[in-house]
Amino acid sequence: MKSRLYIPLILVALSCAILAVALWVGTSGGDSSSGTSSDVLENIATRTSIRAYTSEPVDEETVTALLKAGMAAPTAMNTQPWFFYVVRDRELMKSLAEVLPYAKMAADAAVLIVPCGDRERFLTGEGMTYWVQDVSAATENILLAAHAMGLGAVWTGVYPVRDRIADVSRILEMDENHVPLCVIPIGWPADNPEPKDKWDPDKVIYR
Structure with a gap:
């Protein structure tokens, strides 16, 4: 009977641990790959x-x-x-x-x-x-x-x-x-100028 009571407690503990790790990875930068390619671009x-x-x-x-x-x-x-x-x-x-x-x-x-x-x-x-x-x-x-x-x-x-x-x-x-x-x-910026869009497909030469 006692073992049955322990199972839910263990599951709760595991869930909390997984959540804690996920939060740490997402907020602390502990994982060097946490930034996405879209963030870089x-x-x-x-x-x-x-x-x-x-x-x-x-x-x-x-x-x-x-x-x-x-x-x-x-x-x-x-x-x-x-x-x-x-x-x-x-x-x-x-x-x-x-x-x-x-x-x-x-x-x-x-x-x-x-x-x-x-x-x-x-x-x-x-x-x-x-x-x-x-x-x-x-x-x-x-x-x-x-x-x-x-x-x-x-x-x-x-x-x-x-x-x-x-x-x-x-x-x-x-x-x-x-x-x-x-x-x-x-x-620290005192103004916030709009970035220039410098993309120009005419300046790309394919071979």
């Missing part, structure tokens, strides 16, 4: 350049998550030819905004990330400039991660304009082996 399609930010700070944990996303990018022969400068000093941010014609918003951002190539890890010969592709891939990862986290960000170009490279290197007192590719101002 939606994030890519809705990302846009954000140039105005609120005064709310971006914490270190968030910045670290962005940097991890950047360093997850593919690289030629796994050279990982990059360094990333994180800039919070307000005077440095203002100085960068003054010398970079398309980065005026850098003065008001919560933080800047400056992805750089590392000459010591460049490939030799014809592959030397592959670092540009590698660091560009890292930059796009950072932009997509920022958007996914509700942040606003914009890619402002530095490389290959020599004056901009020299100015950014001087202001940030960069290592002589580091070449700034771009400056990424990041903050």
